[in-house]
Every structure is written in structure tokens, then in C-alpha cells.
Amino acid sequence: MKILVTGAKGFIAKNLLAELLNKKYENIETLCVDKETPINLLDDYCSKCDFVIHLAGINRPLKEEEFMTGNFGFTSKLIELLSAHNNKAPFLVSSSIQAELDNPYGKSKKAMEEIIIKYGQENNVKILIYRLPNVFGKWCKPNYNSAIATFANNIANNLSIQVSDRNREMNLVYIDDVVKEFIRALNNQENRKSNFCYVEPVLHTTLGEIVDLLYSFKEYRKNLNVPNNDSLLTKYLYATYLSYLPADQMCYELDEHKDNRGSFTEFVRTFGQGQFSVNITHPGITKGNHFHHTKHEKYLVVQGKALILLRKIGEEKVYEYKVSEEKLVVVDIPVGYTHSMTNIGDNELITFIWANEPFDPDNPDTIFEEVR
Numbered sequence: 001m002k003i004l005v006t007g008a009k010g011f012i013a014k015n016l017l018a019e020l021l022n023k024k025y026e027n028i029e030t031l032c033v034d035k036e037t038p039i040n041l042l043d044d045y046c047s048k049c050d051f052v053i054h055l056a057g058i059n060r061p062l063k064e065e066e067f068m069t070g071n072f073g074f075t076s077k078l079i080e081l082l083s084a085h086n087n088k089a090p091f092l093v094s095s096s097i098q099a100e101l102d103n104p105y106g107k108s109k110k111a112m113e114e115i116i117i118k119y120g121q122e123n124n125v126k127i128l129i130y131r132l133p134n135v136f137g138k139w140c141k142p143n144y145n146s147a148i149a150t151f152a153n154n155i156a157n158n159l160s161i162q163v164s165d166r167n168r169e170m171n172l173v174y175i176d177d178v179v180k181e182f183i184r185a186l187n188n189q190e191n192r193k194s195n196f197c198y199v200e201p202v203l204h205t206t207l208g209e210i211v212d213l214l215y216s217f218k219e220y221r222k223n224l225n226v227p228n229n230d231s232l233l234t235k236y237l238y239a240t241y242l243s244y245l246p247a248d249q250m251c252y253e254l255d256e257h258k259d260n261r262g263s264f265t266e267f268v269r270t271f272g273q274g275q276f277s278v279n280i281t282h283p284g285i286t287k288g289n290h291f292h293h294t295k296h297e298k299y300l301v302v303q304g305k306a307l308i309l310l311r312k313i314g315e316e317k318v319y320e321y322k323v324s325e326e327k328l329v330v331v332d333i334p335v336g337y338t339h340s341m342t343n344i345g346d347n348e349l350i351t352f353i354w355a356n357e358p359f360d361p362d363n364p365d366t367i368f369e370e371v372r
Contacts, residue, residue, distance in 0.1 A: 001028050003186070004049035004089075006078065007056030008032035011140045012094060015175045016053070016182055028186075046081035051186060054078065054093040054116075057109075072111040079119045090126040091116060092185055092197075097131050097171070117195065128185050128197045137175025137236070138243035148172070148210060148240065155214045156244040166208030173199045174236040203233045210237065217241045221252045228271040261285045262348070266359070275358040281306075281341065281349040288340035289370045297333040300352040301325060305345035309371040310337045318371055338369045 003020070007013050013032075020028055031045040033056070056074055075093070082089070095113055098106040113129055120127035140146045142153035154161045181199045184190055190197045217238055220226065227238040256265045262280040269275050281287055281304075291313055299308060305324040308331050311317065321331050324345070333339050343349035 001050045003051045004031045004045045005053045006033045009034045013055045014139050016179050047085040052091045075112045088125045092128040095131045130197050133171040152241045153244040168207040172203040224269040269358040274356045277353045279351040281343040286342040290366050290368050291338040292365045295365045298354045299331045304349035307342045307344045309340045311371045340371045
């Protein structure tokens with residue numbers, strides 16, 4: 001299938017093309033068009049394409065009349081070339097919910113929709129019009145037409161932002177969901193209601209909530225939190241925020257707690273799913289000899305050899321587990337069991353530890369008692 005994609009250097013097109021280049025779409029050939037494409041090449045593409053995805057448009061023109069020229073005018077030319085070749089390829093277009101509004105941008109989008117609908121009716125061409133709300137995600141240009149892109153970029157790069165109205169309601173769709181829907185449309189499985197198609201899910205929030213979340217993400221490197229992925233807004237917004245971090249600042253240090261036995265370093269704290277840490281133990285050293293009332297853990301040795309001992313409080317029997325890097329196994333540390341871990345190898349012992357709750361210095365839930 002040959003797909004003509006207009007606005008090929010734009011935000012939505014970049015994401016769509018990146019996915020279509022995936023090997024699983026090996027039967028797809030993309031014919032990319034941008035504002036620099038010569039008219040003769042556009043004409044050639046219009047003669048042989050099997051599907052049109054029209055993403056080109058004007059969002060921030062220097063002059064108001066450019067809305068109509070860029071959104072309506074180019075669409076008219078595209079339709080003219082397709083008609084000249086009697087090409088009845090399905091025609092998908094990204095419009096905007098602002099097509100319902102009485103402003104220059106909305107009027108240009110509305111005029112674009114009307115000429116496309118007319119073209120489809122007169123030529124028996126399948127038309128798919130997507131009136132998109134605010135689209136956000138990676139590769140969106142900041143300081144252009146997306147408040148989220150601007151805020152994410154500025155907060156990630158320690159720049160100031162201006163919030164005009166924290167209570168402003170926002171309806172959003174995530175770029176990956178847009179791409180998935182367009183690919184569904186390529187396979188004749190689009191979501192449609194009456195004359196228009198739609199992307200789901202639509203996320204409902206406020207400008208203030210978006211700003212608060214973005215600022216909270218900035219603190220994650222200090223408090224070791226990761227986002228609550230149960231919230232699609234948080235999940236998608238954090239992914240977007242990360243894409244705006246300076247490429248030379250992706251690395252950050254952790255607070256290592258070192259002593260003569262080795263070190264213990266917290267790596268990640270989650271919302272409701274516990275804490276992940278890295279424990280390094282020198283040869284011959286034993287750590288632990290304590291139990292927990294509520295906290296429970298999982299140990300995974302990834303380097304070296306360890307002897308892990310467990311004894312239920314009030315009983316004498318000791319259970320031994322010898323584990324090493326040679327075979328990755330997980331040892332559960334239940335509540336009410338005093339436990340210890342000894343490095344019985346010649347090299348550093350590195351253990352990955354998950355605990356069901358982050359460490360709380362005010363309530364450590366760690367009671368000393370030797371296993372033996």
C-alpha cells in the first residue's frame with residue numbers, strides 16, 4: 001500500500017511515520033510531502049497513492065489570511081490533483097475541534113472539512129475526518145501550538161512558564177493513541193460517529209493539574225518516585241516530559257549509604273508498589289539479622305554468591321538458601337522471619353531488593369534479632 005502523507009515534518013506525521021517504518025508494516029510505502037515538495041512530485045504521488053493521510057496545516061501564521069491559504073488552499077490543490085488522476089483513494093484528514101468555533105483558524109478548518117466532504121460525495125471517495133482535541137506527546141514543538149509541549153520543555157530545562165488560568169479545562173489525546181487510530185483507519189477499522197471519526201481515549205483535566213504533575217516529575221530524581229501508571233494522564237504526561245529533558249542530562253546520581261560492609265542504595269520508590277534498591281556486600285560480610293512486622297521483601301542476587309538464612313520468630317529451625325549469579329532465583333523474605341545474607345564468594349555480592357513499601361525512618365519496622 002502506498003500512503004501519501006502530507007505535513008510529513010510535523011508533530012503527528014513524525015510519530016505516524018516512525019511507526020509505519022516498523023518492520024511489521026513492510027507492505028507499506030510512504031510518500032512524504034511537506035511544504036518544500038515540488039508540485040510535480042506531489043502530482044506524481046497523487047497519481048499512484050492508495051491512501052491519503054492529510055496532516056498538513058497552518059497553526060501559527062504570520063498573517064491571519066494564511067490560515068485559509070494553508071488549511072483550505074492546499075487541501076483544494078490536493079483534491080484537484082487526485083481528481084485529475086481519477087484517484088479514489090480513501091482520504092483521512094486531521095481537523096480540529098476548533099472547526100466548531102468562530103475564529104480564523106476554526107473557519108479555515110471548517111472550510112477544509114466542507115470541501116473534503118463535497119469531494120467525497122461527488123467522487124464516491126471514503127472520507128475520514130478527525131476533529132482532534134489537543135494532541136500531546138514526544139516531538140511536539142514547544143512555543144508553537146501546544147501548551148503541554150511548552151510547559152514540559154520549559155520545566156525540564158529550568159525555564160519559567162506562564163499559566164493564564166489554572167482552572168481552564170483541557171481535553172487531550174495522546175499521540176500514540178492518535179497513531180494507533182490512524183493505523184486502524186488504514187485497515188478499515190476506524191472509530192466513527194456520523195460524519196466524523198474520533199480518537200480514544202480522550203483525557204479530561206485542567207491546566208493546573210497538568211502543571212502540578214510536570215513540576216512533580218521534576219522532583220522524581222530527588223525523591224526517587226516514578227509515576228502512578230494507573231492514571232493514563234500521568235503515564236502519558238511523564239513519558240512526554242522525559243522526551244524534553246536535555247539529552248546530555250539523562251544521568252543522575254543516587255544517595256549511596258556506604259560503610260565497611262558495603263553499600264545500600266535506593267533506586268526507585270513507587271506509588272503503592274514498594275521500593276527497589278541495590279545492595280552491595282563485601283566478601284565474608286553478613287548483613288541483616290532482623291525481622292519485619294509488615295514489610296516484606298524479595299532478594300535477587302545478580303552478582304556473586306550468597307547464603308541467605310531465614311528463621312521464624314519463636315522457632316529454632318533455620319532455613320538455608322544458597323544463591324548465585326549462575327542461576328537467577330528470587331528469595332521471598334516473609335514478615336515475622338528474622339533473616340540474614342552473607343557473601344560467601346570471592347567477589348562483591350550485588351543483590352537487587354524489592355520491598356513492598358518505601359523505607360520510613362519514622363517507622364522503620366526493622367527489629368534486630370540474630371538468625372543463629
